[in-house]
Amino acid sequence: MNDFASDxxxxxxxxxxxxxxxxxxxxxxxxxxHITAGGRPxxxxxxxxxxxxxxxxxxxxxxxxxxxxxxxxxxxxxLVSGSLAPFHDLExxxxxxxxxxxxxxxxxxxxxxxxxxxxxxxxxxxxxxxxLVHASIVDAARLSGAKLRVFKHNDLADLEDKLRWSSTLKxxxxxxxxxxxxxxxxxxxxIFSMDGDVAPLNEMVILKEKYGAWLMVDEAHAxxxxxxxxxxxxxxxxxxxxxxxxxxxxxxxxxASGGYVCGSRSLIDLLIxxxxxxxxSTAPVPATAAAATAAIQFVRSRQGEHxxxxxxxxxxxxxxxxxxxxxxxxxxxxxxxxxxxxKAIDAAAGLREQGIFVPAIRYPTVARGSARLxxxxxxxxxxxxxxxxxxxxxxxxxxxx
Numbered sequence: 061m062n063d064f065a066s067d068x069x070x071x072x073x074x075x076x077x078x079x080x081x082x083x084x085x086x087x088x089x090x091x092x093x094h095i096t097a098g099g100r101p102x103x104x105x106x107x108x109x110x111x112x113x114x115x116x117x118x119x120x121x122x123x124x125x126x127x128x129x130x131x132x133x134x135x136x137x138x139l140v141s142g143s144l145a146p147f148h149d150l151e152x153x154x155x156x157x158x159x160x161x162x163x164x165x166x167x168x169x170x171x172x173x174x175x176x177x178x179x180x181x182x183x184x185x186x187x188x189x190x191x192l193v194h195a196s197i198v199d200a201a202r203l204s205g206a207k208l209r210v211f212k213h214n215d216l217a218d219l220e221d222k223l224r225w226s227s228t229l230k231x232x233x234x235x236x237x238x239x240x241x242x243x244x245x246x247x248x249x250x251i252f253s254m255d256g257d258v259a260p261l262n263e264m265v266i267l268k269e270k271y272g273a274w275l276m277v278d279e280a281h282a283x284x285x286x287x288x289x290x291x292x293x294x295x296x297x298x299x300x301x302x303x304x305x306x307x308x309x310x311x312x313x314x315x316a317s318g319g320y321v322c323g324s325r326s327l328i329d330l331l332i333x334x335x336x337x338x339x340x341s342t343a344p345v346p347a348t349a350a351a352a353t354a355a356i357q358f359v360r361s362r363q364g365e366h367x368x369x370x371x372x373x374x375x376x377x378x379x380x381x382x383x384x385x386x387x388x389x390x391x392x393x394x395x396x397x398x399x400x401x402x403k404a405i406d407a408a409a410g411l412r413e414q415g416i417f418v419p420a421i422r423y424p425t426v427a428r429g430s431a432r433l434x435x436x437x438x439x440x441x442x443x444x445x446x447x448x449x450x451x452x453x454x455x456x457x458x459x460x461x
Contacts, residue, residue: 092109106436110313113316114316123348130346144346149353160323160324164321167337174203176200178336184242185245186207186243188246192249197247216264224271245276248277253393258293262299285313305327308320374446376390382450401431404431405422407433
């Protein structure tokens with residue numbers, strides 16, 4: 061072997077020895093409660109398709125119409141080859157949906173975080189993150205060059221300590237650039253992707269305003285399923301107008317793909333001009349934008365409300381079956397924390413033997429010692445599906461291999 065191949069094999073061996081090696085599992089069916097993998101039917105509890113829209117005829121028809129009118133590819137970035145109509149329609153629908161002045165869409169949720177944070181913040185600024193925010197947000201904060209501070213998960217006292225520290229920087233100013241005041245951005249998720257718990261947004265808004273900071277909220281796992289017509293947690297709490305940057309994805313409850321930022325017209329104009337992951341990326345295919353627009357229309361309809369109620373019914377059913385402790389808020393994400401990577405791998409394998417697909421989530425996605433099964437429920441799961449999952453889980457948890 062040459063040095064390159066040897067080095068790669070050494071790294072892969074280390075991953076396998078730590079039970080951290082991952083591989084792609086081919087799926088030969090659309091995302092739905094029932095999928096086919098390797099010719100075998102599986103009951104699927106791995107998807108973020110919370111409302112069951114990824115394979116819905118409404119979205120597929122919208123995508124097909126867009127392909128027939130606009131073709132498959134966008135040609136180049138929207139600033140180079142022109143900006144196709146489906147993107148403008150989607151951004152208008154998003155802004156109206158979120159009650160914002162404007163919106164901008166990106167190719168992925170990851171690109172959204174990278175583009176927005178690096179456009180807004182520089183090495184002279186401060187970014188304060190919840191410890192459990194998504195990796196894309198952490199990477200974006202590091203890439204911006206800003207001073208980075210992390211507060212304990214949902215710990216308001218620790219957040220205030222970090223905000224108090226950042227305010228001392230504002231008082232001292234920038235010695236190399238007199239008159240320049242450091243900006244402070246606080247970033248959190250509304251519903252956290254691995255634990256399914258909720259940020260204390262009311263209190264966070266009060267704190268960021270007390271210290272003159274900005275707030276960015278990632279509503280990826282709340283959009284479509286929480287708040288009026290699924291507008292998200294900030295809307296449900298009456299805080300949307302006090303959040304400077306609303307971020308989210310189009311590939312979870314909305315069933316399509318991509319990411320978005322909603323906010324003021326000035327914010328969106330700045331991102332168009334400064335967000336590198338927007339400027340230097342070929343635009344997404346127009347069919348996905350059309351599908352996402354159809355999804356927004358659906359979630360705002362009576363059918364959308366009915367679908368959300370179905371989802372919440374399934375969530376309540378699983379919590380009751382697992383005898384989970386009562387919670388003021390129940391998300392569609394139900395973690396079963398097992399501890400070691402091997403326990404999580406064994407539990408996932410045990411479920412697959414019973415025809416149930418649930419992923420084993422391991423480091424670095426979650427912290428060491430907190431490997432888990434991450435169960436996600438959808439509105440299109442049946443009561444019988446949830447009962448089957450609960451029986452299998454109780455057996456694996458009570459009688460591990």
